[in-house]
Amino acid sequence: MTEDRPARILVVEDEPKLAALLRDYLCAAGHEVQCLADGLAVLPTVRAAMPDLILLDLMLPGRDGLEICRELRTFSDVPVMMITARVEEIDRLLGLDLGADDYICKPFSPREVVARARAILRRRPRSAGEAGLQLDETTWKARFNQVELDLTPVEFRLLKTLNEHPGRVFSRDQLIDRLYSDHRVVTDRTVDSHVKNLRRKLEQAAPGQDPIQSIYGVGYKLEW
Template sequence: MENAPAQILIVEDEPKLAALLGDYLKASGYAWHWIADGREAIPAIQSLQPDLVLLDLMLPGRDGLDICRELRSFSDVPIVMLTARVEEIDRLLGLELGADDYICKPFSPREVVARIKAILRRARSNAEPHSTALKIDSTTHHATFNGVALDLTPVEFRLLSTLAAAPGRVFSRDRLLDNLYLDHRVVTDRTVDSHIKNLRRKLEQASPGQEPIRSIYGVGYKLEID
C-alpha cells in the first residue's frame, strides 16, 4: 500500500493565490486544504492534523503571528509563513515564534513547493528511528551522550529535551524560558545563557571535541547532532 500524500493546509485570504498554490501542490503529489479566516486556523489544524501549514501573516479575524504563537504551544507541525511584509523585525519575530521558514510576496509557487519538500524531508529524517549520540528518556529523566551518562539538573534536562525535540530548529531565549521552570517564575533571558553554558560543559565532558549546541547571534540556540 502506498503512503498517503502529505497534507498541506493553506491559511491565506487571497483566493486566487491559494488556488494557484493548491494547483502546484497537487501537481507535486500533495493533498491540500484551504481556509481564509484566521479565526478558523487553529480548529482546522486540530481537526485536519496537516503535515505542514502555509500561514499568511495578514489575515482577517486573527493575524498569522498570533496563530503561530498558539500553534507552537501544542504542536511542532512545520510552519512556512507567507507575507508581504519585508521588514526585518517581522521576519525575526516570525522565526522566533517557531516558524520553520518565511517567504515574502511576491514569490514563485515553484519556490514555495521546493521549500515545502525540503522541510518535509527534514521533518521525516528527524522522525525516523536512527542511532544517535544523544539518548533521552523522559520517563526516568535520564540522558546519555555517546554512551556517557549526563548528570543534569531538572532544568538542564528540560532545556536539552526541548532542543532535542527539533534538531536544527532555532529556539529563541523566550521560547526556551517557557519550558525551563514549571512554576513559571520570572527570570531574565540571561538565565538561559547560564544553563546553556553548564549544559555545554557537561556535553563536552561526556564527548570532548563535540559542540552540539550552537549559538545563533541575536536569536537563540539550536541543537546539531548526528
C-alpha cells in the same frame, strides 16, 4: 515526522483560486494538504492534528496571520511560512521575529513556494531509525541508540526542543522559555548545566556521539 510518510501541510489562504493552486502544486510534490480560509479556524485545527508545515497568509478573515503566529509559538514550533501581499520591510521583520521560518510575498511562483517548503521540511527532525532517537511524550520516555535515557522532565523538554528543529540555534533565553512552564527566574548557567547533563547521558548511550553543539556567545543546536 518520518521519511516514510508524506509531509502534512496546512495552507491558510482566503483566496480560493490561490489556495487551490498551492494545494495542487504541493500535492503534486507528494505532500498531504489541508486548506483553511478562516483565521479563527487555524489554531483549533493545529491543536487537533499538528501539521509538519503551515503556509500562513497574513491578511485573513477572523484573525490575521501575525496574531495567529504569535499564539501558535506559545505551544508549538511547527514551521511557518508567511504568505502575504505586504512588501514593507517592517512586516517582513515582524513576521520573522514572531517565529516564522520563511516569508514570501505575492505575487509568487507556486514552484518557488514548493521549493521553499521542501527546504524547510528537510530540516525536520529525523526519524528514529535515522537519528536513533525516540521520544514518547505520553510517557516522558526517551531512547537513544536503543538505550533508555534517564532524563529529568527539564532534560526531556530540552532534548525535544532541540530535536524539533535540527540545525536551528536556540539562545539560552529561548530555551529557558521552553523548559520552564512556570516562568521561573533562572540563569544562563542553569541552562548550561542541563545541557551538560544531557550530553553526558547521550554519550553514555552512544559513546563518541555528541549531537548537541555549542555556538559561542549564542546558544545550542542539535546536529545529527
